[in-house]
Amino acid sequence: MNAQYEWLNELKMELDEYKSQIAVIDDNIVAITVPCKSRIDIVNFMTNVITTIKCTANMTGAIAFIHSNLYIACVGHILTMNLQGECLGSVSLPDIRFLHPVGQNKMYCVSFYKISYLDIPQMGQHQLSEFPFHPVCLTSDDCGNIYFILNGAVWKAAHDGTDYKVVLTQDQILKSKKRIFFDISNNLLLVQTSNTLIKIYRKV
Numbered sequence: 001m002n003a004q005y006e007w008l009n010e011l012k013m014e015l016d017e018y019k020s021q022i023a024v025i026d027d028n029i030v031a032i033t034v035p036c037k038s039r040i041d042i043v044n045f046m047t048n049v050i051t052t053i054k055c056t057a058n059m060t061g062a063i064a065f066i067h068s069n070l071y072i073a074c075v076g077h078i079l080t081m082n083l084q085g086e087c088l089g090s091v092s093l094p095d096i097r098f099l100h101p102v103g104q105n106k107m108y109c110v111s112f113y114k115i116s117y118l119d120i121p122q123m124g125q126h127q128l129s130e131f132p133f134h135p136v137c138l139t140s141d142d143c144g145n146i147y148f149i150l151n152g153a154v155w156k157a158a159h160d161g162t163d164y165k166v167v168l169t170q171d172q173i174l175k176s177k178k179r180i181f182f183d184i185s186n187n188l189l190l191v192q193t194s195n196t197l198i199k200i201y202r203k204v
Contacts, residue, residue: 002019006202008201009190010197011032011200013032013041013050013198014037015031015032015034016037016170017194018064019033020034020035021061021062021181022063022190023063023064023099024181025042025083026046029044029069030045031063031083032063034083035060037056038056039054040063040072040081041053041079053062055072057072057073058075059072060074060075060095061097061098062098062109062110064197066120067104067120069081069082069088069114070083071099071103071107073096073099073109074092075094077090077092077094078093078099088191093109093125095111095112095113096109096111097110098138100139100158105119106144108146110134112129115133115138116128116162128161129165132164133155139181151199153166161163187202187203189203
């Protein structure tokens with residue numbers, strides 16, 4: 001977590017200031033929710049090509065990408081959709097504010113009051129009942145350790161929400177940002193700085 005990041009690119013587009021979130025598809029492509037416009041934008045930030053998927057469900061903004069599919073949090077459920085916009089199914093889960101994939105079989109789900117994880121093959125939900133924090137967004141590493149931002153610092157916790165500690169205090173890249181998204185596996189760091197701008201950094 002002490003790695004340095006260099007500026008790579010930036011996206012200028014209309015966003016929902018408080019609800020838009022990002023899922024990294026690969027090193028050059030991201031999916032961004034725009035709940036206020038009922039759409040998902042698939043953005044290639046190297047070519048500036050944007051493909052729009054309409055989503056009439058009431059999105060909360062949370063999104064994840066696993067197994068070539070998008071998982072979109074809506075009021076009362078999580079919708080599964082392919083990159084062509086075809087709905088593949090849903091699972092009932094209320095009040096999800098943030099989603100983050102853990103490998104290919106698990107996804108962290110952050111609600112207003114708790115963090116749980118969803119077992120993708122069985123679509124079963126498991127609570128992290130001992131986790132005392134309520135972060136807005138989080139990420140994880142290859143071992144399933146959780147990283148999240150709270151009070152301007154980056155924290156790390158074990159996969160079950162225990163053994164938490166600060167690993168990075170507030171520094172230049174975190175200061176005065178609206179929202180931050182980590183993607184450790186693809187070495188990308190995405191920072192939403194306003195309701196029209198996302199900055200993209202790559203780990204060096």
